[in-house]
Structures are given as C-alpha cells and as structure tokens.
Amino acid sequence: MPLLTVSQINRYLASKIGGDKILQNILVKGEISNFVHHIRTGHFYFSVKDEVSSMKAVMFKTAHHNLKFMPEDGMSAVFSCDVKVYETGGYYQLVVKDIIPEGAGKQSVALDQLKKKLAAEGLFDQSAKQSLPHMPKKIGAVTSLTGAAIQDIIRVLSRRYPICELYAVDAQVQGESAPDSICRGLMCADNAGCDVIIVGRGGGSAEDLSAFNTEKVARAIYACKTPVISAVGHEVDFTLADLAADMRAPTPSAAAEQAVPDIRTIMEQIDALEKSCHREAEKCISKAEDSLKALSSALSAQSPENRLKLMQQQLSTLESRNSSAFEAILSRLDSRLNENIARLDSLSPLKVLERGYSLVYSGEKLVRSKNELAVGDSVQLRFHEGGASAEIKEVW
Amino acid sequence: MEEKITFEENMKKLSAVVAELSKGEIPLEKAVELYGEGVRLAAVCKKQLSEAQIKITEDGGFAAPENNYD
Numbered sequence: 001m002p003l004l005t006v007s008q009i010n011r012y013l014a015s016k017i018g019g020d021k022i023l024q025n026i027l028v029k030g031e032i033s034n035f036v037h038h039i040r041t042g043h044f045y046f047s048v049k050d051e052v053s054s055m056k057a058v059m060f061k062t063a064h065h066n067l068k069f070m071p072e073d074g075m076s077a078v079f080s081c082d083v084k085v086y087e088t089g090g091y092y093q094l095v096v097k098d099i100i101p102e103g104a105g106k107q108s109v110a111l112d113q114l115k116k117k118l119a120a121e122g123l124f125d126q127s128a129k130q131s132l133p134h135m136p137k138k139i140g141a142v143t144s145l146t147g148a149a150i151q152d153i154i155r156v157l158s159r160r161y162p163i164c165e166l167y168a169v170d171a172q173v174q175g176e177s178a179p180d181s182i183c184r185g186l187m188c189a190d191n192a193g194c195d196v197i198i199v200g201r202g203g204g205s206a207e208d209l210s211a212f213n214t215e216k217v218a219r220a221i222y223a224c225k226t227p228v229i230s231a232v233g234h235e236v237d238f239t240l241a242d243l244a245a246d247m248r249a250p251t252p253s254a255a256a257e258q259a260v261p262d263i264r265t266i267m268e269q270i271d272a273l274e275k276s277c278h279r280e281a282e283k284c285i286s287k288a289e290d291s292l293k294a295l296s297s298a299l300s301a302q303s304p305e306n307r308l309k310l311m312q313q314q315l316s317t318l319e320s321r322n323s324s325a326f327e328a329i330l331s332r333l334d335s336r337l338n339e340n341i342a343r344l345d346s347l348s349p350l351k352v353l354e355r356g357y358s359l360v361y362s363g364e365k366l367v368r369s370k371n372e373l374a375v376g377d378s379v380q381l382r383f384h385e386g387g388a389s390a391e392i393k394e395v396w
Numbered sequence: 397m398e399e400k401i402t403f404e405e406n407m408k409k410l411s412a413v414v415a416e417l418s419k420g421e422i423p424l425e426k427a428v429e430l431y432g433e434g435v436r437l438a439a440v441c442k443k444q445l446s447e448a449q450i451k452i453t454e455d456g457g458f459a460a461p462e463n464n465y466d
Contacts, residue, residue, distance in 0.1 A: 143453060144419065163403050163448035170456040176440050188455060263445055270407075270441050273414050277434035280417035284427035288422075 005161055006090065014085035017092060023083035028094060029102075030055075032075045044071065048079060048094055056093035057081070063097050076102035115240060118215065122391070123222045124243040130227040132247060132259065133195045135266075138165045139259055140189030140197035141252075141380060142182060145170040148202035149252035152203065156253050161260035173201035178211035183220040190224045195394065198255040212241035221245050231255035277360030333394050353384040370395050403444040410437040 017023055025336040030048035037044055042061035047054045055294040057079065059071075071077070085091070122128060139157065143149040150168055157166055169192075171185035173180045182199065201212075211217060212232045218240040220309065221228050230245035242248040249255035300306065300339045345351070349359065359382040360367040367373060373392050381388045417427060427453040 013439040115443075134405065137402065137404060145456060154450065158450045162450045163445055165453065168454045169451060170454070192455075245444075264450075266445060267442065270410070270438050270445075274412050274435065274438040276414045277417060277432055279436070280414065280420075281427055281431035283420070284417070284422065284424055288424040 007087070010085060010087040010090050011305055014087050015091075017083055017085050026081060026083070028079045030077070030079065032071055032077065033073050035071055035073050037070075044096075046071065046073075056086075056091060057096055058093055059096040059099070064099075064318055069101065075327050078092045078102070108264065111240075114215055115243070116212075118218055118240065119246070120266055123218060128222070130246045132227050132229070135161075135261060136164060136195035136259060138167055138194045139256075140167045140169065140192060140194035142169045142171050142185035142189055142197060142199040143201055143231075143252065146174050147173070149173075149200055149233070152202070152251070153198060153256045157260060158255035160262050161266075162263065164260055167194055171199075171304040176212075179214040179216050181372050182217050183210055186217075186224055186228070190226050194226050195236070196259050197226050197228045198231055198249075198252065198259060199245070200249075200252050200255060202252060209239055212239040214240070214355060217241050218244040229255045229258055243291060253277075350384070353382070356384070360381050401440075403441060403448070406437055406441050406444065410434060410441060413437060 021108060026049060028038065030050050033047045033049055033054065035046040044059040044312070045062055046057050046059075048057045049055070078100045079094060079096045079102070081094040083092060083096045086093055094297075118124065124219040139140045141150060141153050141155075145168055153168075154166065157164060167189060169185040172181040178368075186197065186199060212230070221230065221241055221244040227246040229247045229249050230239070230242045231249045232239050232241055233251050238248070247258055249258050353359070361380040362372060362377060362381065365372070367379065373379070373395055375392050375395055377392045379392060381390055381392050413430050416422070417430050417434065422430070
C-alpha cells in the first residue's frame with residue numbers, strides 16, 4: 001500500500017475535479033449566505049445553499065468588478081461557475097464567474113440561449129454586416145413618432161445633413177405589441193427605398209428593452225436589405241437588435257450622426273475639389289504655354305534673317321579656314337624649296353670641280369666615255385675656275 | 397434644370413471632372429471646358445447644400461398594430 005502525503009491527495013483531487021466536464025462551466029441555483037467582501041484581497045467569499053445542503057464559494061475581484069449589484073445574504077441567484085479544489089485548505093468550492101439574480105436570471109438565461117442560437121445561425125456575423133452609404137439620400141427611422149428619439153434624429157439630421165430625406169415610420173417600442181410593430185416598421189422602411197434605417201427608442205434606462213431582445217426583431221433587422229443602425233438608447237447592454245444590426249449606436253442622436261456625413265465636411269470637400277479643378281486647369285495651360293514657347297523658338301531659328309546670319313557665319317568660317325590653309329601650303333612649299341636648294345647645292349658639279357675634278361665637253365655634250373671620242377677630236381675642258389680647249393691625241 | 401439633378405449626382409460629377417482633369421494628357425480646349433464645368437458644379441453643390449431643408453415623410457400606418465392586426 002503506497003504512503004501518500006496530504007498534498008498529493010489534494011493535488012490528485014484537484015486534477016480529478018478540474019478535469020471533470022460535468023463540474024466545469026456550470027450554472028448553479030441557490031441562495032447566498034455568510035457573504036463576506038474580503039477587504040485585503042477584494043474577493044467575495046460566501047456559501048451557496050439550498051434547503052438541504054450548502055457549498056463554499058468564492059468570486060475573485062477580477063470576476064466581480066463587472067457585477068452591477070452587490071450580492072447579499074438571502075439573495076436567490078443563478079451562479080455561473082466552476083467546481084474547484086482549494087488545495088491548501090483541502091476543500092472544494094464554487095469559483096463563481098457571474099451572478100444572475102433570480103427572476104431576472106431566468107430571462108437572462110433564456111436570452112443567453114437565444115443569443116447563442118442566433119449567433120450560430122450567423123445573424124451576428126461581422127461578414128454579414130453591410131457598410132453604411134457615405135451620402136444617404138433617404139434615411140428611414142423606425143421608432144415612436146411621439147417619443148424623444150425621433151426629435152433627436154430630426155435635430156441631428158437638420159444640423160448635419162439637411163439635404164437628406166427622412167422617412168419616419170411610427171412604431172411602438174414598448175409593450176406586448178412592440179416587437180410586431182417594430183418588425184412592420186422595418187419592413188416598411190426597407191421597402192420605401194431608404195439608404196439607411198435607424199431603429200430604436202429614446203434614452204432612459206428604466207424603459208423596457210425587451211422588444212429589442214426578441215427573436216423576431218433581431219431577424220427582421222437581419223433580413224433588411226438596407227443597412228440598419230440600432231439605437232436602443234442604452235450605453236451598457238447590447239440587445240439582440242444591436243447585435244443583428246449593421247451598426248450599433250448608443251443613442252438615436254448618435255445613430256443619426258453615424259448615418260450621415262457633416263455638411264461642413266462636404267463643403268470642405270467641394271472646396272477641395274474646386275481647388276483641384278483650378279490647379280489642374282492651370283497645369284494644362286502652363287503645359288500648353290511651354291510647348292508654345294518651345295515651338296516658337298524652333299520657328300524663329302528657321303527665319304530668313306537667322307538663316308542669313310547663319311550663312312554669313314559659315315562663310316566667314318570658311319574664309320578664315322581657306323586663308324589659313326593657303327598660308328600653310330605656302331609655308332610648306334617655302335620650306336621644301338629651301339630644302340631643295342640645300343640639296344641642289346650639295347649636288348652641284350661646281351662643288352666637285354672645287355675639289356680638283358674637270359669636265360670634258362665635246363661641243364655641247366659632256367663626255368662620259370672614250371667611245372664618244374676619236375683621235376684628233378677637239379674638246380673643251382672645264383675647271384673650277386675657267387676652261388681650256390684641247391685635242392685628243394690618244395684613246396684607250 | 398439643375399434642381400432636378402440631385403446633390404449626390406452633382407458631387408459624383410464634380411469628382412469625375414476633377415479626375416478627368418487630373419489625367420493631364422488632355423487637349424487644352426477640353427481642359428478649359430472641364431474646368432468651367434467643375435466650377436459650375438461646385439457652385440451648384442454649394443447652393444444645393446446651403447439651401448437644403450430636411451424633408452420629412454411620416455408613415456403612421458402601423459402605429460397601433462393591435463387595431464389592424466390579429
């Protein structure tokens with residue numbers, strides 16, 4: 001037999017009970033007793049009992065700060081809770097997440113179930129929400145035409161967007177016939193060519209919200225082809241109507257604000273559009289001016305005066321090129337002449353004669369070979385200085 | 397004639413004129429024409445807004461459903 005510690009047993013029981021789905025996320029009905037609001041921790045400690053037995057319960061500060069009432073001894077209620085083991089103390093208790101007072105509790109549970117059912121059908125899906133038109137022409141209002149709500153709506157619309165048309169459908173918002181009346185009003189507005197529909201009632205939290213928590217009203221809102229804004233006039237509670245609507249507003253005035261743009265904003269938009277008109281037109285004109293300038297300067301470049309000027313320029317350029325070319329040729333010729341003179345000088349026979357050679361002429365002809373001579377021929381000799389005549393005596 | 401065209405339609409037209417003008421690649425003559433149209437539309441829109449008076453239609457046919465229902 002294993003030897004166990006107390007902690008081990010408590011831990012085992014904690015995991016056992018904590019893992020049991022039957023004991024988690026449950027609704028427990030009972031009466032509150034021995035209620036203590038623990039000052040230091042801020043938690044609620046109490047017992048939940050019925051005629052026969054009782055159970056310890058705790059509601060932590062984080063859970064009860066949303067509670068709209070203070071629990072007290074003798075209060076009958078439904079507790080939304082988990083059963084947990086308090087390991088240190090070795091006892092089990094209800095860890096309460098919400099307290100729904102009896103009476104209101106029954107309705108609330110039914111409403112909760114209805115909410116879950118409609119949610120499962122997709123009535124509250126974000127993807128099903130229609131977006132509101134930016135500038136609605138016709139606004140439908142389904143509410144009591146003798147109530148404050150319609151006056152609020154008219155006041156806001158007149159101030160913000162007087163260009164719209166209001167289609168006000170009278171509907172009872174309280175009492176037994178209210179749900180049917182609201183449904184018919186919605187259908188009426190939906191078929192009247194409205195761009196957006198506001199459905200709701202005036203403020204005053206004491207008023208009954210139940211018509212807006214009925215299944216038929218939620219379905220009627222969901223069925224509207226026109227975007228619907230709910231304005232049930234309650235800051236905190238979300239009714240089924242709010243959840244099914246495309247947009248929720250806390251009050252009818254707020255709904256009217258959401259339904260239409262502000263005329264001042266529209267005026268600013270018009271001004272901005274007008275300014276863009278000016279700017280864009282000016283851009284077009286300056287662009288046209290630019291291309292005109294470019295064309296006219298291209299044109300004046302082609303004028304006769306300009307061409308003449310251009311040709312004169314070309315002529316003077318050619319002239320100067322011509323004369324410089326001529327001068328270059330001249331100087332080149334000059335240097336070549338000097339070169340030739342120098343070469344001529346070095347090749348001159350007179351230079352050779354200077355060195356002691358003589359030239360022999362037969363008549364006008366320079367004698368280069370003995371074959372040109374015969375004995376007895378008369379020849380002329382030419383020296384560096386002067387000349388002489390001679391007769392050929394012998395040829396060899 | 398302008399009264400027949402709704403404010404929303406005029407606003408749409410004005411936006412279209414500005415969009416057309418902003419394209420840039422349009423002939424000058426067309427730009428001048430569009431500009432004139434834009435200025436005219438802006439004036440009409442402003443006039444329509446400033447003279448607007450909310451129009452209320454009441455439908456009380458279903459105010460008391462228990463009387464004509466059931």
